[in-house]
Every structure is written in C-alpha cells, then in structure tokens.
Amino acid sequence: MNVSMNKQQLTAAVRAEANRLGFEGCGFAKAGFLEDEARRLEKWLLAGKHGKMHWMENHFDKRVDPTKLVPGAKSVISVLCSYHQPELFREHASDEANLRISKYALGEDYHFVLKDKLYQLFEFTKKLNGGLEGRVFVDSAPVMDKAWAVKSGLGWMGKHTNVISRKAGSCFFLGEMIVDAVFDYDSPTTDHCGSCTRCIDACPTDAITEPYSVDGSKCISYFTIELRDEIPAEYHDKLGNWIFGCDICQDVCPWNRKALPGSEPRLMARDELLGKDKGYWEELNLQEFRRLFKKNPVKRTKFDGLKRNIAAVRGNKKGKD
Incomplete structure (x- = not known):
C-alpha cells in the first residue's frame, strides 16, 4: 500500500x-x-x-x-x-x-x-x-x-x-x-420491507413461495430466458404479455417508486425497443433480431427462443390487440 x-x-x-x-x-x-x-x-x-x-x-x-x-x-x-x-x-x-x-x-x-x-x-x-x-x-x-x-x-x-x-x-x-488488498469494511444495512407482501401477492406463477425464497423453476424470467425446452402449457396464460424476463415483482415494489433515476446512458432504454405492437414481434425475422439485439441481453434467449415466447403468450388477454 x-x-x-x-x-x-x-x-x-x-x-x-x-x-x-x-x-x-x-x-x-x-x-x-x-x-x-x-x-x-x-x-x-x-x-x-x-x-x-x-x-x-x-x-x-x-x-x-x-x-x-x-x-x-x-x-x-x-x-x-x-x-x-x-x-x-x-x-x-x-x-x-x-x-x-x-x-x-x-x-x-x-x-x-x-x-x-x-x-x-x-x-x-x-x-x-x-x-x-x-x-x-x-x-x-x-x-x-x-x-x-x-x-x-x-x-x-x-x-x-x-x-x-x-x-x-x-x-x-x-x-x-x-x-488481495484490505479495506475499511462496511456493515450490512437493515431490512426495510416491513410487513409489505406486494411482490408475493403480485407474482402470477406463485414463484415467490414465501418471503425471501423464490422457486426459480416457476419464474417467468426462467421460462422466457433460461429454459431451452418448450414452456409448459399450463403456464402460458400466466406469462401475461412478457416475452423476455419479467418485472412484476419490481414494478409493485414501493421502493422503486421512490428510487432515483439511473445515470448511465448506455443502460437506458432504446426508443426502438419501446412501444412495438404485437404484430411487429410476431413478424420479427432473424435478420431484424440480430440487428435489434446486437450487444443486448435479449440475444441470450436466441431467435428461436424469443419466437417460442411470442407464440406462448399469443391469445393472452394482456397480449391481445
């Protein structure tokens, strides 16, 4: 030092x-x-x-x-x-x-x-x-x-x-x-969730089985990103309109309503990924997929995976035109 x-x-x-x-x-x-x-x-x-x-x-x-x-x-x-x-x-x-x-x-x-x-x-x-x-x-x-x-x-x-x-x-x-260096170490902060259960109540697949415990095999993010097989049919109607990942448990969290905005421009949403209608995604081809998701996390699910997800949510109430 x-x-x-x-x-x-x-x-x-x-x-x-x-x-x-x-x-x-x-x-x-x-x-x-x-x-x-x-x-x-x-x-x-x-x-x-x-x-x-x-x-x-x-x-x-x-x-x-x-x-x-x-x-x-x-x-x-x-x-x-x-x-x-x-x-x-x-x-x-x-x-x-x-x-x-x-x-x-x-x-x-x-x-x-x-x-x-x-x-x-x-x-x-x-x-x-x-x-x-x-x-x-x-x-x-x-x-x-x-x-x-x-x-x-x-x-x-x-x-x-x-x-x-x-x-x-x-x-x-x-x-x-x-x-391998030594620093002045911090202490953990306290839990401020209190009696709130909004995330648990809002999860459509009941993936949050109890406070502080998630069954990853039931999570919408698991189905639409990590799973390489077909999404089980019994979960199709619970996917809502999510074709990659899921934000439900974070959307309902009161702490995100109070949070300060991020400052890194590279992490902010690209306009061309916002507001695309259902028809656009259903007609998406491989060339457009590669262009749209170059250097983007969605490429993890691959083209076939994204098309699988789009097909799985077809007909869901929130995904209808």
Whole structure:
C-alpha cells in the first residue's frame, strides 16, 4: 500500500472513484466463506428450485467462498449501477396491450457496460495501492453477487430475493472486484420491507413461495430466458404479455417508486425497443433480431427462443390487440 495512505483513506478514494465512474453505490466486505448462504443454497438446489439451470450446481465451493475462486483474496468490493427510468413505470402501466421485455434488457448489455467501468476502477485501485491482484466479475462466474452486495451494505435482500437500496430501489446491476488488498469494511444495512407482501401477492406463477425464497423453476424470467425446452402449457396464460424476463415483482415494489433515476446512458432504454405492437414481434425475422439485439441481453434467449415466447403468450388477454 502507498505508505502515505491508510486503509480508511484507500477505501474512501476507491469509493469516490466508483462514484465518478457512474456507480450509484460501492461497498466493501471481507472475503470469506458464506456459511448461511451456503446452507440456503444447498437446500434450494436439493429442492430442485433451480429447474434446468444445472450450471448452478457447478463449482459450489467457489460459489460460497471467493477465496477459492480468487486465491489470496482478502476483500470483495461490490458496485451498484442503476438502470432505473421512472417514466418506464408509467409507460408500462398504460401500455399493457403491447408485448413486453424486462426493463433491464432495453438498453445495452450490462455485462459490457459494468465491466468497462470495473476495469477502470481496478486499474485505479491498483495504482493507488501500489499493486493489486484479483479479478472483476459481472454475472460471469460463480459469485453470489446479491449476498456480497448485502454484506457490503449496498442494500438488503427483499422478499422477492432482489437486493433493494433505499436510494436506488432494486432496478440495478451488480458487479464485483475480488482482490488481495484490505479495506475499511462496511456493515450490512437493515431490512426495510416491513410487513409489505406486494411482490408475493403480485407474482402470477406463485414463484415467490414465501418471503425471501423464490422457486426459480416457476419464474417467468426462467421460462422466457433460461429454459431451452418448450414452456409448459399450463403456464402460458400466466406469462401475461412478457416475452423476455419479467418485472412484476419490481414494478409493485414501493421502493422503486421512490428510487432515483439511473445515470448511465448506455443502460437506458432504446426508443426502438419501446412501444412495438404485437404484430411487429410476431413478424420479427432473424435478420431484424440480430440487428435489434446486437450487444443486448435479449440475444441470450436466441431467435428461436424469443419466437417460442411470442407464440406462448399469443391469445393472452394482456397480449391481445
């Protein structure tokens, strides 16, 4: 470490740089074994609540202990980058006839955006610290990003299992730097969900089986993004008008009504992805799919997957013309 800078000063400097780079939050936690999370994850996997996302069974030891993922790791630095656009809540409320894509996928692929910023933050920290070993992650390795965001004080785990921030709501992406430097660590914040059950009550597939527990195999996002097989027929009418992802549990959350808007232009919704009618999506061809979703999360489901989703919601009340 720079001899003229102690860990409190280093922490403050890295947090300030994260803010300058456009992150709405930056928190610090000591790297180590996530005992409680490991127990919950094991129970969740054994119950089959990951559906056919078999990759979640892999690298269990690394998933619950970042020191096994990054040898020599001492700290996990978590960052928060918001994609919140208050006007989209109003637009979607009055635009239920059109087929819908989750708000997180209306801008540029967050993997690219956050990694660009995190690499800059890593180099800044390395220079300030007089050297740094570690890695950056954006939903790209077995890292329990939500658990680390909570441990570093960025927010609390909501009943829908998304992290909620008092300032940013829950419409944000998370990224991490797992490094060998020591910082002044943050403390978790308190839970502010209270007695509210709006997310649980609103879920059309009953995927939120109880507060703080989601059966991933019943989630609309699972059906429309992760599942490679045909969507079970008994769930078609519960998909509403969602053809990629789902925002229902976040749309009804009071904290998103109070959240400050995001500031990163690359994450904001592209106009050409808004207001497309049902006919446009049904006539979508492969060439247009590739053009429209280049560097966009929707490409994850692939062209055939998106057409499958469109066919599955055909005839649903909210998807009718």
